[in-house]
Every structure is written in C-alpha cells, then in structure tokens.
Amino acid sequence: MYGPAQIAGYLALVVTPAALFVGAVRAPTDPSTGLLSVQLGVVLAGTVVAAMECHRLWTVETAGWEFDATGFDRTDAVDALAVPAAAVLTYGLSVHADLGPVLASALVGLIVGLGLPRIDGAAYCGSFVGMASPAVFPSLEGVALAGLLAGLAFVATAESFGGFGGKYGTIALFGCLSAVFLTDVDYAAGSSLEWRLAPVIGAVAVVAAVATVLLRTRGETSSVVASAAVGVVAGVGFPRILPELGPTLAAVAFCASFVGMSSAERLETTGQVAGAGLVCGLVYLAVAPALAGAGGKLGTTAFVSCLALAGALELTAVARSSVGRFAVSR
Numbered sequence: 148m149y150g151p152a153q154i155a156g157y158l159a160l161v162v163t164p165a166a167l168f169v170g171a172v173r174a175p176t177d178p179s180t181g182l183l184s185v186q187l188g189v190v191l192a193g194t195v196v197a198a199m200e201c202h203r204l205w206t207v208e209t210a211g212w213e214f215d216a217t218g219f220d221r222t223d224a225v226d227a228l229a230v231p232a233a234a235v236l237t238y239g240l241s242v243h244a245d246l247g248p249v250l251a252s253a254l255v256g257l258i259v260g261l262g263l264p265r266i267d268g269a270a271y272c273g274s275f276v277g278m279a280s281p282a283v284f285p286s287l288e289g290v291a292l293a294g295l296l297a298g299l300a301f302v303a304t305a306e307s308f309g310g311f312g313g314k315y316g317t318i319a320l321f322g323c324l325s326a327v328f329l330t331d332v333d334y335a336a337g338s339s340l341e342w343r344l345a346p347v348i349g350a351v352a353v354v355a356a357v358a359t360v361l362l363r364t365r366g367e368t369s370s371v372v373a374s375a376a377v378g379v380v381a382g383v384g385f386p387r388i389l390p391e392l393g394p395t396l397a398a399v400a401f402c403a404s405f406v407g408m409s410s411a412e413r414l415e416t417t418g419q420v421a422g423a424g425l426v427c428g429l430v431y432l433a434v435a436p437a438l439a440g441a442g443g444k445l446g447t448t449a450f451v452s453c454l455a456l457a458g459a460l461e462l463t464a465v466a467r468s469s470v471g472r473f474a475v476s477r
Contacts, residue, residue, distance in 0.1 A: 155303055156300055157304065160307055160318070160321075162321075163324065164317060164450060167320070167451070170436075170438045223302040225269075227298035229269035231291050232273060233294070234274065235287055236255055236277065237273065237278065248277075248442075249382040249394075249397045249398055250378070250379065250382035251274070251277065251278070252274040252275060252401070254375070255273075255274040256274055256371050256372075259271065260368075260371040260372035267372075268301075272301050272315035272316075273294050275316045275319035275442050275446050276290065276294045276319040276323060276443060279323055279442035282335035284323075289332065293442065297319050297323075300318045300321050308454075311453045312405045312406045312407060312414075312449050312450065313405040313406065313408075313446045315446055316445055316446005320438070320444055320447045323441040324438070324441065327441065334438055335440030337435065337439030337440075338435070339436045340435045344392075345429065345432060347396070348396070348431060351396050351399050351428065352402070353425050353428070355377050355399070355400035355403035355407070356406040356407045357424065358407065359374050359408065360373070361417075362376060363407065371408075374405055377407070378400070378401040381396070381401055382397045398445060401445060402427060402449055403424045403427045405446050405449035406423045407424070409423070413453065414456065419456060419460070423455075423456040426452040426455055430452050431445075
C-alpha cells in the first residue's frame with residue numbers, strides 16, 4: 148500500500164538529485180561545455196526512469212495511492228534509528244579519529260555488513276550522512292538531526308527505485324539538505340575539478356563499479372560488503388600511492404562502488420554496470436563544486452548515473468521498436 152509517506156519518499160528521491168544539479172549549475176566555477184552537456188544528458192535520461200518508476204508505483208497492486216495507517220512497524224523503527232546511529236559513529240571516525248569520510252564510511256559499512264546484516268542497508272545509509280564535513284555540521288547534534296531525517300526517509304522510500312545503486316546516498320543527502328535548511332547553516336566552499344582529469348577519473352570509476360559487482364556476484368558477498376570493501380581498499384591505497392590526487396580518486400572509487408550495488412533487474416550486464424560507472428565518473432566531475440560538505444553526495448552521483456543509463460537504454464529500446472513498427476507498416 149502507498150500512502151502520504153511513500154509519496155513523500157518518492158518525491159525526496161526525485162528532488163534531491165535535482166538539487167544537486169541545480170547546485171552544480173549555480174556554483175561559481177568556470178563553465179565547461181562538456182560538463183554542462185553531461186548534466187543535461189543525465190537529467191533527460193534520468194527523467195525517463197523517474198517517470199517510469201512513478202507509473203510502476205501507481206499501478207502495482209493498487210489502482211492508485213492508498214493510505215496505509217499500519218505501515219510503520221518495529222522493523223521500520225529499528226531501521227529509522229540505525230541510520231542516525233551510524234551517522235554519528237561515522238562522523239566521529241571521520242572527524243575525531245581523523246580517518247577521513249571515505250574510509251570511515253566504508254569501515255562502518257564493512258563491519259555492519261559482516262556483523263549485523265539485518266540493518267546493513269540502514270547503517271550504510273547513515274554512514275553516508277556521517278561523511279558530512281565539520282564545516283557544515285560542526286557538532287554531532289547537526290549530524291544526528293540529518294541522520295534522523297534520513298532514517299525516516301529510508302523507511303518511506305522502501306518501495307521506490309529499488310535496485311538502483313546510490314539510493315542510500317540519495318536518502319542521506321536528503322537528510323543533510325533538510326538539516327541544513329532547518330538549522331540555517333551554510334555549505335562548505337566547493338571547488339571544481341579540471342576536465343583533463345576525466346580519463347583517469349572515468350577509468351577508476353569503471354574499475355570500481357565492475358569490481359563491486361564482481362565481488363557481489365562471484366564473491367557471493369552482500370552489496371553493502373562488496374561496496375564497502377572497495378571503499379576500504381580505495382580509501383587506504385589511493386592516498387598513499389598518490390598523495391595529491393589520491394583522496395579524490397578514493398572518493399571517485401567509493402562513489403562508483405555504489406553503481407555496482409545495482410541489482411540485475413536494473414543493470415542487467417557487467418557492460419551496463421561499466422557504462423554506468425563511466426557516467427558516474429563524468430557526473431562526479433560535473434557536480435564537484437555543488438553542495439560541498441554534505442553527506443550523501445557521492446551516492447546521489449551514483450544514483451543519477453544509474454538512472455541515466457537505465458533511461459538511455461529504455462529510450463534506445465523504444466526507438467528501435469518504433470523503427471521496427473515503421474518498417475513493418477511500410
């Protein structure tokens with residue numbers, strides 16, 4: 148059953164990526180035709196999938212939206228509380244233990260994924276909230292508030308966009324955006340990345356996305372454990388090998404690992420995962436200066452990349468079908 152909370156959850160998953168792209172367009176950076184083209188293409192293709200998902204939710208099991216007064220149960224409560232708990236823990240590891248956001252989030256995801264698989268999705272979502280910069284949330288109270296809001300959204304979005312990688316991060320970004328709005332704080336100062344980095348960023352993103360899906364399918368690990376493992380390796384390895392560019396590449400790899408969490412129903416082949424990973428690297432470049440310091444930005448980047456590829460595949464299929472019908476009619 149779908150009620151007001153589920154409708155609000157769907158809208159949150161649609162509006163949050165839009166806010167990221169609006170922030171990228173408004174960011175005070177040197178405009179690039181290539182990056183603007185990436186943004187436009189992703190938005191157009193992603194809109195197709197968003198519309199399809201709305202139609203699916205409208206028609207599945209019911210002829211419309213119905214209010215379900217008993218939808219929130221004990222399991223939902225546990226999930227809703229696991230999100231802020233993981234957010235606070237991750238923030239502490241990132242800021243106070245000086246592990247940095249990527250390694251802190253990946254470690255929390257790996258530990259919970261192996262030890263508490265029942266709440267691994269909620270905790271992983273919360274860990275993305277905890278990646279927020281202290282420039283945005285200087286205290287744990289702000290992180291806890293963002294985590295609580297994300298926890299409620301986590302429960303409300305259970306039926307929306309299932310199987311798309313990056314959904315948890317989008318929920319986390321929604322929580323951070325809402326907390327920023329409620330507490331009237333500012334985002335950190337963002338900076339753009341040079342377009343010349345596109346080849347290396349794209350390559351890292353493709354490898355990370357494919358590595359994650361291979362760990363999940365052939366290594367028989369959960370999607371959370373697979374993504375977190377890639378994040379730990381990238382978070383430790385890249386900064387040591389490349390001190391200057393390493394932290395950026397670690398973030399790119401962690402971001403693309405969320406693409407590899409997509410189910411086979413959404414991205415059917417490894418080639419499609421690789422394609423979404425490449426798009427993810429380009430989107431990472433395009434939105435780099437937007438909403439700086441907010442947790443969940445990496446996941447949202449992966450989410451819109453998966454939507455974009457799925458939308459492009461759907462548009463291609465429709466075009467081929469239309470051409471086929473036209474040829475037969477002639």
